[in-house]
Amino acid sequence: MPNEAKSGYFESKAVRKQERVKSSDYTLLEHIDESVTLSALPGCDNRVRFHLSPAVVGRRVSAIIPRAACVNTACTTVLVPKTGEKLTLHTGVLQAANAKITSAVVGARIDLICRKKGEWDCDNAVGTWKVTTY
Numbered sequence: 001m002p003n004e005a006k007s008g009y010f011e012s013k014a015v016r017k018q019e020r021v022k023s024s025d026y027t028l029l030e031h032i033d034e035s036v037t038l039s040a041l042p043g044c045d046n047r048v049r050f051h052l053s054p055a056v057v058g059r060r061v062s063a064i065i066p067r068a069a070c071v072n073t074a075c076t077t078v079l080v081p082k083t084g085e086k087l088t089l090h091t092g093v094l095q096a097a098n099a100k101i102t103s104a105v106v107g108a109r110i111d112l113i114c115r116k117k118g119e120w121d122c123d124n125a126v127g128t129w130k131v132t133t134y
Contacts, residue, residue: 027051028061037062038077049078055085055114062111065103065127076104079112080134087112087120087131094119095131103129 028036030053038050038061052061065077079101081087086097101110108127112120122129 025049025051028053030054033061036060037064039064039066047076047078049080052079052081052085052112052120054082055116055118055120057114057117059114060112060123061120062109064109065106075106076102077108078102079110081120085118085120088122089129089131090122090125092122096133099131099133101129101131103127 024047026038026049028038028050033053050061050063053059061079063077063079065075081100084097086094087099087101088094089101103110105127108125108129110125110129111123113123115121
């Protein structure tokens with residue numbers, strides 16, 4: 001096929017943009033939460049953790065901090081990759097393994113994509129996101 005992708009499964013999943021709303025502490029499910037956009041439900045804890053599925057080439061994840069989730073409280077969103085995996089922010093600097101991305105800014109958004117197995121790259125970031133180790 002002329003337009004066949006290197007990883008046909010993930011390439012076809014990337015076309016389907018899904019909106020999933022999760023709360024407090026959620027682990028993304030492999031082969032189910034592909035190309036997913038995450039946001040917290042109103043009334044959830046003030047710290048929402050999304051544990052990423054393994055970084056496999058072609059996998060995409062986005063996270064948004066919506067205004068509705070942060071009513072009457074400061075809300076922090078945390079993206080936690082699998083143990084041993086690495087990630088970058090929009091600076092392009094590859095962080096040490098076992099780092100997580102956090103933000104507490106309403107309206108902040110980050111888009112991650114895996115271009116190399118075991119590494120999440122920031123494709124786009126709006127608002128303030130920082131990297132800390134866990």
